[in-house]
Amino acid sequence: MIRGYNTREYGISYFSRLVGLLFQDPDSQLVCPTVEDEVAFGAENYAVPPEEIKRRVDENLKLMRIKRYRERNPHRLSGGEKQACALAAVITMLPKIFVLDEPTSNLDPIGSHMVLDLITSLAKRERRTLVIVEHKLAELLPLVDRVIVMNEGKIILNGTPQDFIENADKMAEIGLKPPQVSLLADKLKKYIPSIPPLLTLEEAIKFLPQILDRTKVKNSFNSLHQEKREFKSSNRPVIETQDLWHVYPGGTTALKSMNLKIYSGEYVAIVGQNGSGKTTLVKHFNGLLKPTKGRVYVYGEDTFKKRIDELSTIVGYCFQNPDFQLCCRTVEKELRFGPENVKLPEKEIEKRVKDVAEIFGLKEYFNENPFSLSKGQRQKLAVASILTMEPKILIVDEPTTGQDYKTGKNMMEFYKRLNERGRTVIIITHDMNLAAEYAKRTIVLKDGEVFMDGSTREVYSQAKKLEETYLKPPQITELFQALSDYGLPPDVLTVDEATNYVVEHIIHRGE
Amino acid sequence: MAFEYVPGNTFFHRLDPRVKIALIAAFIVMAVSFSDPIWLGCVYFSLLMIIRYCKLPWDRVKGFLKGITLVVAVYMLFNTIYPPVTLSDPLIFFYLIPPSSLPISLDGIVWAIGAVVRFLIILTLLRVMLMITPMKQMILALVKFGLPPEFGLALTTGFGYLPVLADENQKIMEAQQARGFRYGYRNPIKKFKALFTQLLIPAISNSMRRTQDIAIAIESKGFSYDPRSRTYMHSIKFQKTDYVTLAVTVFILVFAVLARPIFGWANYTFTLSLIKNLML
Numbered sequence: 001m002i003r004g005y006n007t008r009e010y011g012i013s014y015f016s017r018l019v020g021l022l023f024q025d026p027d028s029q030l031v032c033p034t035v036e037d038e039v040a041f042g043a044e045n046y047a048v049p050p051e052e053i054k055r056r057v058d059e060n061l062k063l064m065r066i067k068r069y070r071e072r073n074p075h076r077l078s079g080g081e082k083q084a085c086a087l088a089a090v091i092t093m094l095p096k097i098f099v100l101d102e103p104t105s106n107l108d109p110i111g112s113h114m115v116l117d118l119i120t121s122l123a124k125r126e127r128r129t130l131v132i133v134e135h136k137l138a139e140l141l142p143l144v145d146r147v148i149v150m151n152e153g154k155i156i157l158n159g160t161p162q163d164f165i166e167n168a169d170k171m172a173e174i175g176l177k178p179p180q181v182s183l184l185a186d187k188l189k190k191y192i193p194s195i196p197p198l199l200t201l202e203e204a205i206k207f208l209p210q211i212l213d214r215t216k217v218k219n220s221f222n223s224l225h226q227e228k229r230e231f232k233s234s235n236r237p238v239i240e241t242q243d244l245w246h247v248y249p250g251g252t253t254a255l256k257s258m259n260l261k262i263y264s265g266e267y268v269a270i271v272g273q274n275g276s277g278k279t280t281l282v283k284h285f286n287g288l289l290k291p292t293k294g295r296v297y298v299y300g301e302d303t304f305k306k307r308i309d310e311l312s313t314i315v316g317y318c319f320q321n322p323d324f325q326l327c328c329r330t331v332e333k334e335l336r337f338g339p340e341n342v343k344l345p346e347k348e349i350e351k352r353v354k355d356v357a358e359i360f361g362l363k364e365y366f367n368e369n370p371f372s373l374s375k376g377q378r379q380k381l382a383v384a385s386i387l388t389m390e391p392k393i394l395i396v397d398e399p400t401t402g403q404d405y406k407t408g409k410n411m412m413e414f415y416k417r418l419n420e421r422g423r424t425v426i427i428i429t430h431d432m433n434l435a436a437e438y439a440k441r442t443i444v445l446k447d448g449e450v451f452m453d454g455s456t457r458e459v460y461s462q463a464k465k466l467e468e469t470y471l472k473p474p475q476i477t478e479l480f481q482a483l484s485d486y487g488l489p490p491d492v493l494t495v496d497e498a499t500n501y502v503v504e505h506i507i508h509r510g511e
Numbered sequence: 512m513a514f515e516y517v518p519g520n521t522f523f524h525r526l527d528p529r530v531k532i533a534l535i536a537a538f539i540v541m542a543v544s545f546s547d548p549i550w551l552g553c554v555y556f557s558l559l560m561i562i563r564y565c566k567l568p569w570d571r572v573k574g575f576l577k578g579i580t581l582v583v584a585v586y587m588l589f590n591t592i593y594p595p596v597t598l599s600d601p602l603i604f605f606y607l608i609p610p611s612s613l614p615i616s617l618d619g620i621v622w623a624i625g626a627v628v629r630f631l632i633i634l635t636l637l638r639v640m641l642m643i644t645p646m647k648q649m650i651l652a653l654v655k656f657g658l659p660p661e662f663g664l665a666l667t668t669g670f671g672y673l674p675v676l677a678d679e680n681q682k683i684m685e686a687q688q689a690r691g692f693r694y695g696y697r698n699p700i701k702k703f704k705a706l707f708t709q710l711l712i713p714a715i716s717n718s719m720r721r722t723q724d725i726a727i728a729i730e731s732k733g734f735s736y737d738p739r740s741r742t743y744m745h746s747i748k749f750q751k752t753d754y755v756t757l758a759v760t761v762f763i764l765v766f767a768v769l770a771r772p773i774f775g776w777a778n779y780t781f782t783l784s785l786i787k788n789l790m791l
């Protein structure tokens with residue numbers, strides 16, 4: 001039942017006036033020839049007056065930062081821009097109830113913060129109901145009134161955000177990730193039983209000083225180990241770009257004079273705001289795109305002269321949207337596709353398929369059609385089917401979108417093990433927490449240029465500079481940076497590091 | 512891609528789509544009723560001037576022309592050998608099959624050049640007009656001319672999707688190549704085999720899935736809520752320049768209709784006699 005209408009008796013069109021739906025996959029819901037038409041489409045169908053539509057369209061395009069793409073076909077946008085466009089279209093309809101399925105999974109951190117903020121305040125102002133399905137709890141929890149947690153089709157929690165963080169450990173068990181400050185509070189409980197549950201960064205900033213021993217902290221070390229990048233001298237570059245430019249057919253310059261070297265055995269995160277050129281850059285590494293100007297060398301060979309399939313055993317690339325990548329009739333065939341193409345011996349193929357399927361938990365789906373799997377599972381399958389190729393360099397574009405925290409983390413752990421066995425791993429992600437925890441080197445792109453490039457610690461300790469490009473460090477890093485007056489180091493990257501640090505400098509009450 | 516709008520703000524970009532449709536009609540009538548290469552050449556030249564004036568990307572126009580070279584060549588040959596008009600006393604150079612079948616004559620060649628230019632005018636014209644008119648406006652004009660709005664909307668989304676589907680097939684191929692599958696054969700038979708065995712099925716199932724997605728997506732945005740009373744963000748309205756251009760267009764149209772039958776102009780014999788005079 002929706003607002004008293006039985007959902008069985010009315011068509012979809014009737015309800016969408018009441019309920020604006022945003023699906024998880026932006027590619028499947030962009031239907032008009034231009035961005036502007038796309039955003040206006042729903043409102044036009046419900047006969048909103050043209051002047052009002054124009055006003056809303058202008059406003060929403062600006063809010064979603066896609067105004068300059070008005071006239072472009074929405075499918076010619078970057079992954080995050082597509083999502084922004086789809087969301088703008090739903091907002092422009094201004095339905096009574098918004099139902100948004102992961103509206104920010106492809107957006108940059110500050111962008112998603114802005115978007116979540118915007119829709120919650122819009123819902124409050126216009127008195128609309130808002131239902132959001134999300135994995136980004138740190139941003140969302142402080143904004144909502146009610147949280148429903150589902151596991152295996154059952155509702156296991158239905159209460160306030162406060163209820164949620166009080167059950168932080170239980171939530172973590174089923175693969176959800178409470179905000180980092182809540183986790184910190186939870187871990188510190190062992191040492192300070194009186195610690196209240198923390199929900200927002202602001203609460204934590206207020207609370208933490210009370211338990212820190214100022215005298216102890218003051219003369220302590222001001223920064224964690226100054227890790228330098230280890231690879232420069234010892235290893236040789238496996239990917240090198242020289243003055244790389246890329247201009248798309250429509251005339252967008254996506255890359256400007258990139259000079260990058262990636263060394264054998266590195267674990268690199270490429271981050272940057274939406275449309276900064278991340279996807280475009282890595283597509284040059286396996287020859288999917290050719291430079292408009294400049295050169296790309298992979299293991300010393302110019303990619304310009306290589307076919308994509310010749311590079312495939314060296315560079316494995318997972319697409320941002322897995323649906324373009326799956327092409328076989330069963331999951332098993334999908335996993336075998338790559339190794340069969342490069343004519344590996346049958347025994348080897350079987351072994352690889354078995355190993356990878358095990359790790360990704362795909363065994364039980366072997367005979368299913370890839371497209372009958374959920375989006376998260378398809379994403380896994382897409383990665384898995386690249387891994388059976390055992391490429392020397394693995395590139396994953398947004399590996400954790402649509403994944404819950406636990407799966408995301410498992411995948412990252414898996415890449416880490418590959419990396420430890422000598423593979424070069426490059427990930428593109430908007431999840432700063434995971435990037436900070438795993439990558440040793442971070443490259444920040446902005447407007448098609450390298451904006452920052454250094455060890456992950458160096459990069460995240462410069463929050464001000466990151467902000468210019470719509471990025472921000474993990475919440476825990478932000479917390480420590482906010483309290484730098486107390487001598488806390490500006491470059492902790494994980495909750496564990498933070499806990500250890502605080503524990504060392506805690507006032508042991510009652511002692 | 513064939514149907515993509517190139518944003519701009521020139522005189523032609525701004526014209527009301529209904530005037531643009533009239534303009535298309537005028538050009539087509541000229542192309543069909545003229546048969547003289549020089550006259551048709553002038554018409555084609557004015558079309559090229561429009562392309563220049565609107566600053567349309569020349570390489571896209573060129574790429575498109577390149578793509579149809581083979582068709583044009585065959586068309587030319589056919590028209591040379593079998594001109595659909597009866598030639599009076601043709602000047603025959605030689606026979607493709609001696610002694611007397613498949614003649615290649617001056618008259619045939621002149622006619623065929625005209626036919627090819629006509630063909631090019633029509634193709635280039637449609638392409639240019641679509642490049643300077645957003646698909647949505649074009650369809651809005653058709654709706655004003657009486658096309659049912661449901662149908663118009665379906666066309667809009669359809670045209671929005673065509674380039675996307677073509678792109679997606681490309682993406683599927685790229686993804687397969689990224690997993691070691693080879694398409695890049697020089698041998699056309701091998702290439703065809705690769706396409707047939709690997710691309711066909713994923714492409715079909717992808718487009719079927721897409722069609723379903725679109726249907727759900729447009730329904731969830733209220734597509735069939737009430738198409739007849741839906742509003743349009745940008746409505747189309749005649750401006751002064753539109754009236755003037757329309758008048759000029761109608762004049763051209765009338766001229767094009769009358770030129771050949773009444774005045775005997777723009778017939779292929781015009782060029783033919785010029786050449787024959789020169790040769791004498």
Ligand SMILES: Nc1ncnc2c1ncn2[C@@H]1O[C@H](COP(=O)(O)OP(=O)(O)OP(=O)(O)O)[C@@H](O)[C@H]1O
Binds near residue numbers: 077078081280320
């Ligand atoms: N097919 C395309 N045609 C034209 N322009 C494109 C196309 N794909 C991307 N662009 C543009 O190129 C720029 C870089 O896009 P890219 O996809 O590399 O961004 P990205 O960093 O991967 O962004 P995101 O985080 O949103 O995925 C953007 O300005 C985008 O609008």
Ligand SMILES: [Mg+2]
Binds near residue numbers: 279
């Ligand atoms: Mg991208």
